[in-house]
Amino acid sequence: MKFSLKAVALSALLSSFVIAAPVAVEKRDANSDRIAACFVGLIFTGSWPGSCKAAVAVNLGLIRSITVNQMTMDFSPADPWAPTTSSNSIVATMLSIPGITLPIDSVRQHIILADNDVQIGSIDTPWSAASVKGGALTTSFSTSTLNVFPASHGAFSNFISSLNTKASHPVTLQGAVDIKLNLGIFGKLTIPGVGFKATTTFAGLNNLTPINYLFLIDTNFDNIGFITLTTIVNIVNPSMLTLKLGDVAFDTAASEGRVGISTIKDLNLVPGDNYVLSTTDLDMALPAAGAFLGNLGNADGVLTLTGYEGSSSDVALNAGLAAMKSVLVVPQNFEGSVMSQAPYKDWSLKTLPSTNTDFVVEVTATFQSPYYGFPIEMVHALDAGMDNYVTVSNVSPTTNMMRLFNFMDTLTFSVSGTGSVTVTFKGKLASVVPAAKNRWTELVAYAAANGHIPIEFTWMANIIVNNDGINRYVDWGNTGTGLGNVNIAVGADFASILNAIP
Numbered sequence: 324m325k326f327s328l329k330a331v332a333l334s335a336l337l338s339s340f341v342i343a344a345p346v347a348v349e350k351r352d353a354n355s356d357r358i359a360a361c362f363v364g365l366i367f368t369g370s371w372p373g374s375c376k377a378a379v380a381v382n383l384g385l386i387r388s389i390t391v392n393q394m395t396m397d398f399s400p401a402d403p404w405a406p407t408t409s410s411n412s413i414v415a416t417m418l419s420i421p422g423i424t425l426p427i428d429s430v431r432q433h434i435i436l437a438d439n440d441v442q443i444g445s446i447d448t449p450w451s452a453a454s455v456k457g458g459a460l461t462t463s464f465s466t467s468t469l470n471v472f473p474a475s476h477g478a479f480s481n482f483i484s485s486l487n488t489k490a491s492h493p494v495t496l497q498g499a500v501d502i503k504l505n506l507g508i509f510g511k512l513t514i515p516g517v518g519f520k521a522t523t524t525f526a527g528l529n530n531l532t533p534i535n536y537l538f539l540i541d542t543n544f545d546n547i548g549f550i551t552l553t554t555i556v557n558i559v560n561p562s563m564l565t566l567k568l569g570d571v572a573f574d575t576a577a578s579e580g581r582v583g584i585s586t587i588k589d590l591n592l593v594p595g596d597n598y599v600l601s602t603t604d605l606d607m608a609l610p611a612a613g614a615f616l617g618n619l620g621n622a623d624g625v626l627t628l629t630g631y632e633g634s635s636s637d638v639a640l641n642a643g644l645a646a647m648k649s650v651l652v653v654p655q656n657f658e659g660s661v662m663s664q665a666p667y668k669d670w671s672l673k674t675l676p677s678t679n680t681d682f683v684v685e686v687t688a689t690f691q692s693p694y695y696g697f698p699i700e701m702v703h704a705l706d707a708g709m710d711n712y713v714t715v716s717n718v719s720p721t722t723n724m725m726r727l728f729n730f731m732d733t734l735t736f737s738v739s740g741t742g743s744v745t746v747t748f749k750g751k752l753a754s755v756v757p758a759a760k761n762r763w764t765e766l767v768a769y770a771a772a773n774g775h776i777p778i779e780f781t782w783m784a785n786i787i788v789n790n791d792g793i794n795r796y797v798d799w800g801n802t803g804t805g806l807g808n809v810n811i812a813v814g815a816d817f818a819s820i821l822n823a824i825p
Contacts, residue, residue: 358385358418366423369509386460386519388416389496393594394525395565396469403639404471404479408446415460415519425455429503430462436469437495438485441478444471445498453502476639483643486564487630489527496521526562528592534558534628534651537598537695538660540788541795549583550605550616553788553795555695556651558597566592571635571644573628575603579618580611585628585651588791598695600789601651624653661805662693669745670778670811672728679823682752684728686811689745694788696740702794703785704734704748710781712753716808717777718769722762726753727778727811752820760824767818775810 361375362385392412400407417425430453434446448464455461471479485492497520503513535557543551560566568590575585583606587599603626605612615624628651630644654660673685692699705711711730715722728750738744754762770776782799801809 362423362425365504365512366426366506369506369512371512371514385418385517386415386500386521387418389519389521389523390414390416391496391523391525391563393563393565395567397466397567398635398637398640399567399569400468403637404444404473404476405468406639407466408469409464409466411463413462413464415462415521417455417458417460419458425460426505426507427453427455427460427502428505429453430460431501432462432464433498433500434496435498436482437497438478438482438492440495441475442472443475443479443482444469446470450501450503471639477642479639480642483640484646486525486527486562487643487647488530490529490561491524492527493522493524496523525564528564528566528647529561530647530649531558531560532649534601534649536651536653536660538662539657540600540694541797543795546604548607550607550612552603552605554601554603554653555598555697556601558592558599560592560594560597563594564592565594566590568592568640569635569637572631572633573647573649574631576627576629577611577615577624579614581609582606582612582615582626583609585626598697600697600791619653620656623655626651626653663695664691664693665801665806666690666693666699666799667809670809672750672776672811672813672817674816674819678752679819682755682823683731684750684752685747686728686750687745687747689743690736690738691743692738692740694740697789698738698740700737700787700790701735701784702787703732704782705730705732706783706785706796709783711783712781713750713778713811714781715766715776716779719765722766722769725759725762725766727776729753730782752823755820755823757825760821763821763824767821770813770817771815774814775812778809778811780809 358375361371365371365375390413391410392414394408394410397407429450431450432446432448434448436443436446446467446469448467451462451464453460453462482492482494499516499518501513501515502517503511505511536554537557538555540553540555543553545551570586570588571590572584572586574581575583583604585601585603587601590599591597605616607613615626618624628649630647632641632645634644634647635641667688667690669687669689671687673687675683675685678684690701703709713727713730715725715727717723731749731751734746734748736744736746766776779802780800783796784799785794786797787793788795801807
């Protein structure tokens with residue numbers, strides 16, 4: 324007679340299950356016992372009868388709770404009622420079966436999203452890899468459409484509003500999941516329609532308050548009747564949601580009253596810090612706008628940003644944004660506004676064979692974005708009507724404030740927000756007159772002894788930030804901007820400048 328090790332193992336496992344049941348942490352019912360017995364039988368026999376299929380389809384069966392650690396919602400698709408979603412981490416707590424770890428290697432989810440007992444829409448995901456450890460099934464899903472039910476448009480907008488304005492919000496996930504198991508000698512088996520229903524809490528945006536002011540890039544007067552402030556702000560997203568919202572606008576008011584509209588283009592919020600460009604169009608026809616600017620000289624200005632009926636061109640998202648309200652504090656006189664790093668470093672100057680006659684020198688420097696990761700493009704180092712130049716600093720009373728060279732409009736470059744680029748361009752010596760020869764002689768001696776000259780910039784550059792096509796005049800002077808002292812390296816050739824002076 325053959326002795327079945329499989330039958331002995333099955334018997335022992337079922338016995339273990341029965342003994343363990345009364346002290347198990349989770350409360351068991353008849354359905355739980357049937358599900359456990361089904362999976363024990365599956366592991367040891369490879370059999371999945373119709374009674375097991377019916378058992379797992381019951382809500383609150385195999386899957387007991389669900390935690391969504393990350394989710395992306397993209398509102399850029401053309402159909403506002405069909406945003407896309409994805410997640411890189413979903414953890415489902417499963418029914419505990421003593422001695423058994425289910426060999427699940429992939430899942431496919433059919434989810435119905437419900438809010439306040441109203442079914443909002445459905446998500447059908449593709450097959451995704453999965454693993455089970457300690458009774459927890461971990462998986463993810465790639466980009467899938469959330470199809471909002473036609474009768475639930477209002478409920479969906481209310482759901483978005485709750486996520487935007489609350490610190491947390493409960494959401495019910497229900498439906499079915501198809502699972503694939505690797506049963507070893509029994510091969511692979513697909514079990515469709517494992518039912519689930521669980522309420523999980525999403526951390527909300529909490530009105531994104533406060534929005535933190537970082538840096539004023541420029542002030543623009545091109546739009547008649549308006550003063551446009553372009554500012555880098557940090558929006559801290561406290562949730563696990565990544566939201567791709569597109570262009571978003573907020574009605575903006577100061578303590579003096581309404582001042583205009585603030586716009587953030589292509590707003591993508593990830594969990595944590597988000598450095599974004601905020602453009603505020605101050606409507607100077609509004610008395611509060613002028614009062615706001617005038618009062619900034621004496622105190623911080625508090626701006627309240629509120630959603631309104633035109634906040635987004637996406638009708639589904641717009642209704643959800645309408646309830647949102649956040650605060651931005653603009654510091655007195657825009658003080659404390661600092662770049663993330665200096666826009667330039669590693670300066671050097673070299674004379675040319677022609678310098679003695681045309682006074683043109685070769686300048687080399689390394690450039691990087693000072694705007695919190697936004698790429699920049701140099702359009703004009705010397706724009707029409709500008710007087711951009713470099714002066715000597717901290718050498719001696721006679722040479723300090725002496726112009727070393729004037730910028731020529733020969734510097735162009737583009738650099739990513741995180742990279743750097745080294746560029747060589749032309750400058751033109753200044754103050755090359757007989758009366759200045761003693762100062763040049765002193766400067767040449769200092770350079771020979773130190774290998775560099777301390778300098779200061781007076782520089783209003785014309786640049787484009789973040790590839791937006793808008794020419795901005797930015798102050799790249801190193802005095803009053805927190806950039807500190809700059810040295811420009813020179814070699815033995817620098818002494819030849821004395822030959823240029825009559």
